[in-house]
Amino acid sequence: MAKLLVGCLLSVALVVAAGREQLRAEDKVTPGTQEQTLVHDKLTRKYQLHVPPSYRPTKPVPLVLLLHGQKGTGLNLLRKGWAEKADREGFVAVAPDATGDPSAWNSGYNHGRNLAVDDVAFLRTLLDRVEGRLAIDPKRVSVAGLSSGAMMSYRLAAELSDLIAAVGPVAGSIGASLKDRDGEVVRIPDPKGPVSVIAIHGKADTHVPYEGSKNRPVNFLPTFEGRRRLSTPDGPGQRESPRGTKAAKAALAASAGTL
DSSP: OHHHHHHHHHHHHHHHHHHHHHHHHHHOOOSEEEEEEEEETTEEEEEEEEEOTTOBTTBOEEEEEEEOOTTOOHHHHIIIIIHHHHHHHTOEEEEEOOBTTTTBOOOSSSGGGGSSOOHHHHHHHHHHHHHHHSOEEEEEEEEEEETHHHHHHHHHHHHOTTTOSEEEEESOOSEEEEGGGTTEEEEOOOOSSOOEEOOBOOTTOSSSOTTOOOSSSEEEOOTHHHHHHHHOTTSTTOOOOTTOOHHHHHHHHTHHHHO
16 A cells, blocks of 8 residues: 555656656747647647847847738747748747637637637737746737738737737738628627727728628728727827737738738
8 A cells, every 4th residue: 555655656657757847848939930729718829939039038029910811820920031031130939829620719700700709808808928938018019910810919909909019911801790780790899998000901802891891791891990999098199009019010911921
């Protein structure tokens, strides 16, 4: 009996030691791209964490959250010039993967709306985790996204305006009229405070039309409504977010060439 007890205790000690070793390995910050995982709502979610070579724990840096489009991955998006941009500008880039098949973010009004996944809660948790591990300037947290990721970035700006200074959506919309809900218009809520926006959208886009769409299962709202709702939540003429700093906007401006 004593030998059995000793054996059990030894096994527990080894498991705990292994867990600590894994935690230490994941918490170790090194320049470059690292694939990480985060368990949220019983789902293991994967994300890429890119740390620039200039990073120092004593100097807080900006953070850019990158949200890929439908069928994409965080790694593929990061490889489209974002890693190099992060190294040049000195910001941390975080590129998570969406769920579903095809993969899509649950903004509430796009393809991903049918997924039983709370991506707002997941991304908030992810931001908290990264900011808890690295020296991040909380006033320079921004989001850039493409298509499905653009719609998710709009929603994050609306619901997490206390955490996010600026967003750079590419080919996205703030809402849509949904045929499967009898034409109900679902759009992002009003943010608690203004958020700086740099919206990039081609007028030849046929998937998410710049002027909005009609007679489709999902009829997206016009692009310009996103800037109006986020930057001027109390009506025209209101100021932009004071937290939309030059560094955040510079990182977001790279969206035009890398998404």
